Amino acid sequence: MSATRTVAVGGDTPYSIDIGPGLLGDGARLASHARGRHVLLLSDSHVAPLYAGAVEAALRAARPDLHIALHVIPAGEAHKTLASFGGVIDALAALGATRDATVYALGGGVVGDLAGFAAACWMRGVDCVQLPTTLLSMVDSSVGGKTAVDIPQGKNLVGAFHPPRAVFADTAALRTLPPRELRAGLAEVIKYGAIRDPLFFQWLEAEREALLAGDDRALAEAIARSCEHKAGIVERDPLEKGERALLNLGHTFGHAIEAEQGYAGSDRDALNHGEAVAVGMVLAARLSVRLGMAAATDTERLRSLLVACGLPTAVPAGLEPAALLARMRLDKKNLAGRLRLVLWRGLGRAEVVPDVDEARVLEILGEG
The missing domain is CATH 3.40.50.1970 (Rossmann fold)
Incomplete structure (x- = not known):
């Protein structure tokens, strides 16, 4: 072994x-x-x-x-x-x-x-x-x-x-593992670079082809580095009272998409969890740009890596923005009925933003 x-x-x-x-x-x-x-x-x-x-x-x-x-x-x-x-x-x-x-x-x-x-x-x-x-x-x-x-x-x-x-x-x-499931897993790996480790994100850009090819060395390294990041966060915040919420970058949008599609991610026409998170991360990054928190260049870099990994980056056709927003209101991070989202100030600088303007969220959802 x-x-x-x-x-x-x-x-x-x-x-x-x-x-x-x-x-x-x-x-x-x-x-x-x-x-x-x-x-x-x-x-x-x-x-x-x-x-x-x-x-x-x-x-x-x-x-x-x-x-x-x-x-x-x-x-x-x-x-x-x-x-x-x-x-x-x-x-x-x-x-x-x-x-x-x-x-x-x-x-x-x-x-x-x-x-x-x-x-x-x-x-x-x-x-x-x-x-x-x-x-x-x-x-x-x-x-x-x-x-x-x-x-x-x-x-x-x-x-x-x-x-x-x-x-x-x-x-x-x-x-x-089917290729689609491997790609879906890469969405969560990319998330760790996006929220806190630009150097890891850069490594993923360089090793993308090896990861997609199922290279044992590259996959073991990606898994270990991802687990090290999550382990450190979980140790400091086991019950998601603060920092651990950063692990949900893209998840509030993604979970809404999954729920609205009836959790049919095994179907060809519906997104699975990793694919929905990929879309959600791009939506969160675009919303961050719209709110003046981040530059559009980092959003494009994130989108480009996800696309290169064969992942979707846009809301599936046929999903109504208002229906997705209604799903998002049930997210566990929300407080006092107000949207509380994980956004970013660029690669490696994610943060939890309270009381996000729903009108801005609807704009982003409507743009796909």
Whole structure:
């Protein structure tokens, strides 16, 4: 196995993020985080046929005493629902999971969010180990302990903070990732350069072709640097009271697009999460220019990199600005019914802006 990189997340509930190829088959390492005998392995219909059998076999080889149940949900954001959450809870009950049980989340962000939320709620909290298999989940949703499900009114509105016990990002899993999903993950990677690290952004511009080609070295470096940024922010602001909100650059716009399209990101004509965030980042940057906060040159640089990575940068046709704005009003960052958005003053200088003028937001949404 190639060398594994480790990123430490500190704070009140410290844990490590291991990054490297072959981790899903390292039973001793995976099983070391199962405190009790009950393990629920949660996956989806795309990922389970590829990796669930190997992970379960590795766990059993390392810990023959484990009682392991596999629960598979349909793939896609449309299934990150309260009904799916109820199914995971039922699976834990059928397993007879005790308070020292562990939920292993094998898949992308939908599986990770569902597993974390169920783990947070079962017997008021059991352990969750994240096994992300998409680039997006490796650099974003698996780290930090934000767990949730969607409801028709909006994305991630029902959930809990529940930090994982450990994260294992097996970069070999990215070899089976569809090109569209790899590009979607790059949107979240680019976000870290946009909000706080211009040198990382410059590195991404230089390494774009290697990243799109699935180069192991480039991807491992991008994942590690993204996780280091997120780990530092999460350690300082675990419950999103301040700095952590910066990680949502583009997300308020993006979540509104996803909700308005009915979380149909697996469809060819609807945006998935990473694609919606790409559009959202450009809209936030353009709004920053409109408000006199930033120069248009940095916005164009961001847009150009996203386009070069095969990502959309405009609101999909057919979405009404007023409907998107109504979705944005439900965003969790808002205070006292006023829009509170993450904007920027240029590359690496994001900030939270309270009381944003809705008329300006409508202008940007209307311009696409």
